[in-house]
Amino acid sequence: MGQWSRTGDTPPFIELVPPERATGTRKELYDELERVRGPGRVSNLFKAYSAFPELGQANFRRLMVLLTRGSLSVKFKEAVMTALAEANKCDYCVSFHATAMRSAGASDDEVRAALEFDPDRLGFSRKEKLLFNFALKANGDPHSISPDDIFPLREAGVNDQEIVETLETVNTGNSFNMINGALNIGPDDFLTYMKDRGETWKAAS
Amino acid sequence: MALLADIRTQDELDVFLDAPELTILDVYTQDCVICRKIEPMIAAVVQTSRGVQARKLDAAALPRFAERYEVRGVPTLLLFRNGRAIDRKSGFFTATELREWVRAKRGA
Numbered sequence: 001m002g003q004w005s006r007t008g009d010t011p012p013f014i015e016l017v018p019p020e021r022a023t024g025t026r027k028e029l030y031d032e033l034e035r036v037r038g039p040g041r042v043s044n045l046f047k048a049y050s051a052f053p054e055l056g057q058a059n060f061r062r063l064m065v066l067l068t069r070g071s072l073s074v075k076f077k078e079a080v081m082t083a084l085a086e087a088n089k090c091d092y093c094v095s096f097h098a099t100a101m102r103s104a105g106a107s108d109d110e111v112r113a114a115l116e117f118d119p120d121r122l123g124f125s126r127k128e129k130l131l132f133n134f135a136l137k138a139n140g141d142p143h144s145i146s147p148d149d150i151f152p153l154r155e156a157g158v159n160d161q162e163i164v165e166t167l168e169t170v171n172t173g174n175s176f177n178m179i180n181g182a183l184n185i186g187p188d189d190f191l192t193y194m195k196d197r198g199e200t201w202k203a204a205s
Numbered sequence: 206m207a208l209l210a211d212i213r214t215q216d217e218l219d220v221f222l223d224a225p226e227l228t229i230l231d232v233y234t235q236d237c238v239i240c241r242k243i244e245p246m247i248a249a250v251v252q253t254s255r256g257v258q259a260r261k262l263d264a265a266a267l268p269r270f271a272e273r274y275e276v277r278g279v280p281t282l283l284l285f286r287n288g289r290a291i292d293r294k295s296g297f298f299t300a301t302e303l304r305e306w307v308r309a310k311r312g313a
């Protein structure tokens with residue numbers, strides 16, 4: 001089934017090969033996902049990426065570098081990706097990243113704050129608040145970013161790596177939202193949290 | 206998927222803008238990518254701020270309005286209270302910036 005927010009029961013637009021049928025490089029990708037995330041946690045997004053398994057492997061490695069290296073917290077990066085998923089109206093992505101936010105120590109209220117684009121309620125440092133808004137601005141209109149947007153970051157002690165780390169978080173969130181949306185890729189069976197966003201959007205529209 | 210309801214007629218617009226609360230009118234066009242990016246920001250501000258309402262207007266739907274208010278680019282956000290335009294902004298703004306804008310204008 002596709003994304004919760006879509007009407008009807010349209011299946012994804014490409015085949016999502018289940019782990020029990022995976023072979024070769026696709027199986028290597030699935031094995032790596034299960035090794036890192038746990039048994040049964042091959043996400044539908046990476047099942048889609050496995051149509052081009054080498055690219056899937058490269059993307060997963062990139063994601064792992066983003067989440068495990070650098071100096072910004074996983075909670076910060078998952079909050080940015082939760083906010084982007086909300087902005088991009090990817091309900092699968094909201095559920096996935098909200099779940100990851102909770103795993104990184106965020107409360108339900110903080111998840112709600114990310115969905116409302118409000119860094120003041122996320123338990124963030126001043127630097128993280130500024131970077132959260134910088135991420136939203138880069139997503140909204142990257143070409144409008146000016147020295148006036150960079151100056152407060154510098155004053156708060158943000159370095160070049162943290163700026164790149166934040167922008168790559170935006171890039172990653174957007175690219176995953178886009179692939180899930182364009183291919184009508186629906187939620188993973190292992191997700192249980194924040195499954196109601198699609199219904200909320202439908203009710204509001 | 207629309208987050209802000211569209212204004213479709215002049216009568217609807219007149220009633221909406223005459224409201225005593227702070228009223229954001231988001232003037233957009235169908236092909237404007239940044240307009241789609243700012244809409245969830247505005248919706249979140251309305252959801253989390255008391256006494257603020259917002260709707261959107263396709264600039265092509267009521268061209269005389271866009272002309273009267275000199276809307277030269279989109280998105281343009283016009284802030285009204287009691288039928289009077291009290292401020293405006295153009296371009297993308299984060300929800301934090303919009304909350305500060307609304308807060309600053311609330312007492313004005």
